[in-house]
Amino acid sequence: xxxxxxGIKRVAESTIHRLSHYWRVLIALEKxxxxxxxxxxxxxxxxxxxxxxxxxxxxxxxxGTRGLGYPVTQLKEQVSAILGTNQTWRVALVGVGNMGxxxxxxxxxxxxxxxxxxxxxxxxRKIGSFHKGLIISDVRNLEVEIKQAGIExxxxxxxxAVAQQVMDEIAKGGVKAILNFASVKLKVPGDVxxxxxxxxxxxxxxxxxxxxxxxxxxxE
Amino acid sequence: xxxxxxGIKRVAESTIHRLSHYWRVLIALEKxxxxxxxxxxxxxxxxxxxxxxxxxxxxxxxxGTRGLGYPVTQLKEQVSAILGTNQTWRVALVGVGNMGxxxxxxxxxxxxxxxxxxxxxxxxRKIGSFHKGLIISDVRNLEVEIKQAGIExxxxxxxxAVAQQVMDEIAKGGVKAILNFASVKLKVPGDVxxxxxxxxxxxxxxxxxxxxxxxxxxxE
DNA sequence: ACTTGTTTGTGAACGATTTCACATGGGCAC
DNA sequence: GTGCCCATGTGAAATCGTTCACAAACAAGT
Numbered sequence: 020x021x022x023x024x025x026g027i028k029r030v031a032e033s034t035i036h037r038l039s040h041y042w043r044v045l046i047a048l049e050k051x052x053x054x055x056x057x058x059x060x061x062x063x064x065x066x067x068x069x070x071x072x073x074x075x076x077x078x079x080x081x082x083g084t085r086g087l088g089y090p091v092t093q094l095k096e097q098v099s100a101i102l103g104t105n106q107t108w109r110v111a112l113v114g115v116g117n118m119g120x121x122x123x124x125x126x127x128x129x130x131x132x133x134x135x136x137x138x139x140x141x142x143x144r145k146i147g148s149f150h151k152g153l154i155i156s157d158v159r160n161l162e163v164e165i166k167q168a169g170i171e172x173x174x175x176x177x178x179x180a181v182a183q184q185v186m187d188e189i190a191k192g193g194v195k196a197i198l199n200f201a202s203v204k205l206k207v208p209g210d211v212x213x214x215x216x217x218x219x220x221x222x223x224x225x226x227x228x229x230x231x232x233x234x235x236x237x238x239e
Numbered sequence: 240x241x242x243x244x245x246g247i248k249r250v251a252e253s254t255i256h257r258l259s260h261y262w263r264v265l266i267a268l269e270k271x272x273x274x275x276x277x278x279x280x281x282x283x284x285x286x287x288x289x290x291x292x293x294x295x296x297x298x299x300x301x302x303g304t305r306g307l308g309y310p311v312t313q314l315k316e317q318v319s320a321i322l323g324t325n326q327t328w329r330v331a332l333v334g335v336g337n338m339g340x341x342x343x344x345x346x347x348x349x350x351x352x353x354x355x356x357x358x359x360x361x362x363x364r365k366i367g368s369f370h371k372g373l374i375i376s377d378v379r380n381l382e383v384e385i386k387q388a389g390i391e392x393x394x395x396x397x398x399x400a401v402a403q404q405v406m407d408e409i410a411k412g413g414v415k416a417i418l419n420f421a422s423v424k425l426k427v428p429g430d431v432x433x434x435x436x437x438x439x440x441x442x443x444x445x446x447x448x449x450x451x452x453x454x455x456x457x458x459e
Numbered sequence: 460a461c462t463t464g465t466t467t468g469t470g471a472a473c474g475a476t477t478t479c480a481c482a483t484g485g486g487c488a489c
Numbered sequence: 490g491t492g493c494c495c496a497t498g499t500g501a502a503a504t505c506g507t508t509c510a511c512a513a514a515c516a517a518g519t
Contacts, residue, residue: 031476035447039440040424057496065424069496070478077498085484085497103446110442121341125438127422133442172445196445198438202347204260204285212448214441218345218418220259221434222330222353225392225416226323227255228432251506277466289466290508297468305467305514 034075038098040065041072045095057088104131111137111170111194113185114177115145115155118200122176123151137168141181158185165192172196179203254295258318260285261292265315277308324352331357331390331414333405334397335365335375338420342396343371357388361401378405385412392416399423 044064048056058069058076076082076089079101083089099105110128112119112135122128123135138150141158148155156164165173173189175182175197182201189197190208197213199205202220207213264284268276278289278296296302296309299321303309319325330348332339332355342348343355358370361378368375376384385393393409395402395417402421409417410428417433419425422440427433 029475033476035444036440038447039437039443042443043422059496068478070480071476073497074477074499081498083497084486086486086495088496101447101450102443103450104443106446108442108446108449117341117344121337122438124337127439128442131439131442133439133446171449172442196449198441198445202263212445214444216436216438216441217259218342218436219347219351219353220256221418221436222328222348222351222392223259223262223322223324224255224434225418225432226326226328226353227258227321229328229391229416230321230323249505253506279466288508290510293466293468294507301468303467304516306465306516308466 028078030078034078035102037065037067037071037075038102041075042095042098042102042104045091045098048091049095053091055084055088056091056094058083061089107132107134108171109137109169110135110172110174111139111165111168111189112174112176113139113158113161113189114175115140115150116176116178119174119176120150122174122200123153133172135174137164137170139164141177158188161185161188162192165189165194170194172198175199175201175205177201248298250298254298255322257285257287257291257295258322261295262315262318262322262324265311265318268311269315273311275304275308276311276314278303281309327352327354328391329357329389330355330392330394331359331385331388331409332394332396333359333378333381333409334395335360335370336396336398339394339396340370342394342420343373353392355394357384357390359384361397378408381405381408382412385409385414390414392418395419395421395425397421 041061044061045056047064058072062069062072073083076094080097082094082097096105110133112122115123115138119138119140123138128135136153138153138155139158139161140146140155145155146157170192171194173192173194173196175185175189177185179201182199182203183205186197186199186205186207190211195211197207197211199213199215200218202217204215205213261281264281265276278292282289282292293303296314300317302314302317316325330353332342335343335358339358339360343358348355356373358373358375359378359381360366360375365375366377390412391414393412393414393416395405395409397405399421402419402423403425406417406419406425406427410431415431417427417431419433419435420438422437424435425433
């Protein structure tokens with residue numbers, strides 16, 4: 020909702036989101052052999068305006084060369100450092116059900132440095148068993164085991180009814196970043212950052228679009 | 240990005256999103272026995288301002304009674320009609336892999352009227368077999384079978400590399416609403432509405448928050 | 460019926476984000 | 490070294506979204 024303080028200035032939520040896009044484009048450009056790239060080219064690939072690209076980047080520093088553009092590899096690394104994707108993160112996943120299992124197997128997470136290293140569930144039949152090489156721990160030990168493993172990010176993939184409860188334990192465990200797949204609004208301590216992945220809401224947006232005959236670009 | 244024309248006026252993207260939230264709250268309120276609800280109460284439950292709630296709703300009509308508030312059941316139904324969740328939708332899922340399987344089993348979709356009635360994959364070993372009661376069709380028949388089944392919404396859960404290709408077939412099949420789980424920007428015809436579920440990007444947002452020591456509320 | 464209290468609906472003010480437009484400065488050719 | 494070209498970086502303007510503040514309207518009580 021409100022902008023995010025970084026240092027003194029404030030970044031727009033949307034800027035961070037676009038940064039993720041830039042990062043992906045830069046990786047692609049590097050593969051394609053580009054040495055430098057202009058804000059125009061970068062913008063075209065993401066259907067944005069060149070001005071937007073320059074504003075976004077200039078917020079974090081002066082990465083380009085006038086008359087030339089941005090050095091691809093270098094910018095890629097700088098964006099990566101800003102996003103924190105130049106390091107690996109220790110991730111715990113709570114709820115090894117339908118969705119949870121899929122997320123454990125989701126290659127892209129680990130490929131980008133998000134390593135799921137702990138699994139939790141409340142089902143006695145699952146606890147103690149292995150899932151894709153990881154043992155499933157009892158959710159009742161969340162707080163302790165999260166601390167021991169030095170978990171930095173937690174993914175909540177439990178039924179909505181117990182999500183808040185799980186959330187509270189995770190917070191007690193000192194985790195400051197949470198990705199929530201349960202479709203409820205969770206109460207979080209002031210120093211915890213939570214992102215919601217509300218899949219049903221995206222479908223509702225689509226049905227809204229269909230009912231109201233929204234077209235194409237206007238819908239994203 | 241840009242606002243969405245509904246009739247003549249334009250709705251903000253964020254308004255639609257909040258409408259989904261209101262709908263959920265209204266369902267809960269109805270269960271709790273509320274007959275009417277004020278914008279203040281509604282706002283509190285979603286951590287918004289009363290003015291925001293009134294602006295959002297007033298965009299679509301005049302649903303409340305001054306001095307009293309909004310009639311819960313009636314408003315719930317009106318919001319539902321606006322969102323298109325008062326009807327059922329025929330959904331196809333392409334890519335019965337890790338994520339795809341999880342989505343088929345995701346109860347909340349069907350509970351809200353989004354019925355996955357067709358599955359597609361390109362893996363010969365899967366084609367023809369049953370998955371949760373649905374037969375898996377050959378992705379090469381996408382266009383035809385989608386038309387035959389009268390599919391209205393498609394979910395793309397295939398590897399990024401083939402997502403665009405699948406997208407094109409879906410568009411040929413006449414589907415106007417797409418939920419995309421592949422982490423690439425897809426080119427879509429002007430009259431197709433696409434929503435992206437980029438899970439890695441949410442994690443990147445979290446790692447950004449951790450690196451930059453963003454706190455709590457500022458992060459959502 | 461009149462008055463009082465409450466809450467909606469909305470124009471106007473405000474704040475945030477995007478786009479514009481141009482001065483600035485580096486590369487490159489001669 | 491000089492001059493031209495080009496793309497960045499950035500204030501200023503425009504657009505978009507949120508909040509404020511209040512008039513209008515309805516309910517309830519007397």
